[in-house]
Amino acid sequence: AQSVTQPDIHITVSEGASLELRCNYSYGATPYLFWYVQSPGQGLQLLLKYFSGDTLVQGIKGFEAEFKRSQSSFNLRKPSVHWSDAAEYFCAVGDYKLSFGAGTTVTVRA
Amino acid sequence: GAGVSQTPSNKVTEKGKYVELRCDPISGHTALYWYRQSLGQGPEFLIYFQGTGAADDSGLPNDRFFAVRPEGSVSTLKIQRTERGDSAVYLCASSLNQGNEQFFGPGTRLTVL
Numbered sequence: 001a002q003s004v005t006q007p008d009i010h011i012t013v014s015e016g017a018s019l020e021l022r023c024n025y026s027y028g029a030t031p032y033l034f035w036y037v038q039s040p041g042q043g044l045q046l047l048l049k050y051f052s053g054d055t056l057v058q059g060i061k062g063f064e065a066e067f068k069r070s071q072s073s074f075n076l077r078k079p080s081v082h083w084s085d086a087a088e089y090f091c092a093v094g095d096y097k098l099s100f101g102a103g104t105t106v107t108v109r110a
Numbered sequence: 111g112a113g114v115s116q117t118p119s120n121k122v123t124e125k126g127k128y129v130e131l132r133c134d135p136i137s138g139h140t141a142l143y144w145y146r147q148s149l150g151q152g153p154e155f156l157i158y159f160q161g162t163g164a165a166d167d168s169g170l171p172n173d174r175f176f177a178v179r180p181e182g183s184v185s186t187l188k189i190q191r192t193e194r195g196d197s198a199v200y201l202c203a204s205s206l207n208q209g210n211e212q213f214f215g216p217g218t219r220l221t222v223l
Contacts, residue, residue: 046212094155097166097168102151
């Protein structure tokens with residue numbers, strides 16, 4: 001069975017500081033991995049995805065993620081957060097049938 | 111171009127009533143998905159259409175839930191005899207084909223009183 005764990009429910013970070021969101025997955029084969037962002041009242045927006053190849057993936061809005069098969073992880077990072085990055089972030093795994101984690105809420109303080 | 115649209119954006123109904131939720135996918139996308147997102151949780155898969163047929167409906171919680179996509183475009187999620195536990199945001203997504211990036215709509219917030 002496929003599943004995702006996001007260990008951090010809520011993270012608070014200062015504007016300009018770095019951000020790392022953790023994601024651990026369980027999947028029977030080579031995983032397709034995704035990070036989505038959801039702002040209040042908005043739909044889910046894809047930040048980046050990993051299908052194969054280079055394990056360091058670049059996405060939109062300055063985000064990147066690293067796939068580590070040995071750790072079953074796909075952590076999301078941003079070197080310097082902006083106030084507009086405050087949102088809920090979801091990690092997902094799957095082919096057509098995505099399994100999502102419970103999400104991490106990011107608060108950005110001035 | 112237009113993204114995935116869902117109507118209504120909000121639906122309030124009474125326990126026991128029937129509701130229909132509509133999804134208009136991105137034009138040309140053959141794959142369509144329904145998910146349900148409860149408060150404080152991530153989306154949970156309900157059903158996947160490839161064209162007109164339901165290729166995987168394993169996520170539908172029980173037989174009160176049904177979805178159709180008769181012409182391979184618009185889809186309707188139907189819930190009979192609604193229960194308070196059905197209250198959630200219902201999300202629709204579409205992709206060009208199976209396995210491609212899924213584009214999500216804004217969701218329909220269903221409240222069952």
